[in-house]
Amino acid sequence: MNESSLHGRRRIALSFGLAAALFFLGPFRLFEFSAWDFEALISNLSWDFNPYADEGWYANPDWIPWGRALILYAGAPLLIFALARFFGGFLEKGPPILARLPRRWKIVLAVPSSILYAGFAFAQAYAIPIPLSVEAFWWIEWYDHVAPAMEWIRTESPFLLFPGLLAAGVWLVYYAFRTMPADGKASRAAEGLRTAFSVVALPFLLLIAVVAIVTGPRAVRLFAEGGLSAFENKCFGCHAESLPLYLIKTPAEWRRTMATHRDIENLALTEDEENEITDFLLAMRSYSDKETFQTRCLRCHLTDFVRWEDRTPDDWAAVTARLAQWSPYYYRRDVREQVVAYLSRTRSDQPSTFGLDDKTYADFMRVGSACSSCHGVSLQAERYRNADQAEILDMVRRMNVKFADPFPDEKLEDVAATYRGLIQDPVLLKELFPHDQPVEGSVLPW
Ligand code: HEC
Ligand code: HEC
Numbered sequence: 001m002n003e004s005s006l007h008g009r010r011r012i013a014l015s016f017g018l019a020a021a022l023f024f025l026g027p028f029r030l031f032e033f034s035a036w037d038f039e040a041l042i043s044n045l046s047w048d049f050n051p052y053a054d055e056g057w058y059a060n061p062d063w064i065p066w067g068r069a070l071i072l073y074a075g076a077p078l079l080i081f082a083l084a085r086f087f088g089g090f091l092e093k094g095p096p097i098l099a100r101l102p103r104r105w106k107i108v109l110a111v112p113s114s115i116l117y118a119g120f121a122f123a124q125a126y127a128i129p130i131p132l133s134v135e136a137f138w139w140i141e142w143y144d145h146v147a148p149a150m151e152w153i154r155t156e157s158p159f160l161l162f163p164g165l166l167a168a169g170v171w172l173v174y175y176a177f178r179t180m181p182a183d184g185k186a187s188r189a190a191e192g193l194r195t196a197f198s199v200v201a202l203p204f205l206l207l208i209a210v211v212a213i214v215t216g217p218r219a220v221r222l223f224a225e226g227g228l229s230a231f232e233n234k235c236f237g238c239h240a241e242s243l244p245l246y247l248i249k250t251p252a253e254w255r256r257t258m259a260t261h262r263d264i265e266n267l268a269l270t271e272d273e274e275n276e277i278t279d280f281l282l283a284m285r286s287y288s289d290k291e292t293f294q295t296r297c298l299r300c301h302l303t304d305f306v307r308w309e310d311r312t313p314d315d316w317a318a319v320t321a322r323l324a325q326w327s328p329y330y331y332r333r334d335v336r337e338q339v340v341a342y343l344s345r346t347r348s349d350q351p352s353t354f355g356l357d358d359k360t361y362a363d364f365m366r367v368g369s370a371c372s373s374c375h376g377v378s379l380q381a382e383r384y385r386n387a388d389q390a391e392i393l394d395m396v397r398r399m400n401v402k403f404a405d406p407f408p409d410e411k412l413e414d415v416a417a418t419y420r421g422l423i424q425d426p427v428l429l430k431e432l433f434p435h436d437q438p439v440e441g442s443v444l445p446w
């Protein structure tokens, strides 16, 4: 054995070692989460949790161990070959080892790993839509489109993903084992093959890029590693571990689940474990306050929300509650709590009085809030704008009898005068009480 072939072997070992290390640090971590998504999907389908999928052939718990193994390991050979080929280009002298192998050996390596990869692509195609649907849920939830849209993502989108994943696999084989001719120019046939694969694989890679951008916020999944092992150790025994992964909850609801498990089910958890598992669940199956705000408010306020004045947390709650009058489900309580939490954290530092002195502002807000507990404070405001104090006082008296907590009689003069001042300036009125009236028309058609 001479000096240079030893060096050659070392280089080859180095390129394969690097490839394997990179695989286990990178894609493998991601596949662990995919494997959980897959298990959660299949086990919950097979328990009839989902009313739509009771007779789906895929709703079979026997799939779980196979699916998990395929996702975790079956893509490994091809990905490692491709990475090794990539490093080989830099590290090995001459063409990389995989290109130098005799054709027979290429077939021996490529065919079985491609067959394994096909199984990987199949199971992955079912796992990928899960984080997608978690991400999409908050955005597609309007009227009754939720169930059909979620159903489509879960049952139809795998058929789009599967061919794309397969094409990417074929391309990986070609990339890993292709032979470069001595003059560095690929043959016409090889050139044609490469173009054909790019045409098939490129749209898929674009799709993956789009998915990566859309699910960007969920990249936090990858940093929930401690939580993953705590979850694997602590969340089984009483029910399948994957049961919690069927649910999408707000952060407060997940904290409540953890607290009931600790206090009522007497689950022994250290504080660290509890925090880690909570973080894991939040990363896998929840929305941050910010995301909730973005989905519920930014479709109309994308450009102007940066210019909003700061408001007190109570006022943010009131603004959001007024929106709920027009769309009670879309702005239901858990959603409102998150929106208000986000706005209180980020937009309440220096609450504005909208150019008014403190007393006038406080008076306006007190009367306006009292009236808007039943209907918009601007209801028929144009009619009363030019009315005299007596007419307004008469109306306020009529309203006061409806109040659960009425103003005392001697205050009614003041209330009427304040109301009169408040409705004088329609622009100010709108600033103080946004969403007092339903929004007519929208940038989006719903
Ligand atoms: C000591 C037994 C036990 C262990 C261990 C356990 N659970 Fe549970 N879990 C239960 C019981 C009992 C129920 C059913 C309660 C019910 O539905 O009323 C349940 C139900 C659930 C539910 C569905 C009801 C809900 O609150 O949404 C979730 C989610 C859940 N568990 C999450 C977890 C998580 C996360 C872990 C790991 C930290 C875990 N469980 C570990 C006993 C356990
Ligand atoms: C369907 C579209 C739409 C949605 C959704 C929406 N808004 Fe508005 N919002 C409007 C319109 C229209 C105005 C009035 C703008 C004007 O007065 O010119 C407004 C005004 C406001 C204002 C006052 C603007 C200012 O300059 O001070 C605030 C604050 C506000 N909205 C908060 C919210 C919050 C919080 C949410 C989410 C919980 C939300 N909006 C969701 C359409 C929307």
Ligand code: HEC
Residues within 6 Å of the ligand: 367, 370, 371, 372, 373, 374, 375, 379, 380, 381, 384, 395, 396, 398, 399, 402, 403, 404, 415, 419
């Ligand atoms: C407890 C619920 C409730 C509260 C609080 C309330 N209203 Fe009303 N308001 C109603 C109802 C119901 C109607 C429609 C029936 C009616 O006219 O009495 C109405 C109608 C009105 C009208 C149109 C009809 C009219 O009488 O001119 C105006 C203006 C009005 N309210 C102003 C106010 C003002 C100003 C306040 C605050 C001082 C207020 N409301 C507080 C329930 C309420």
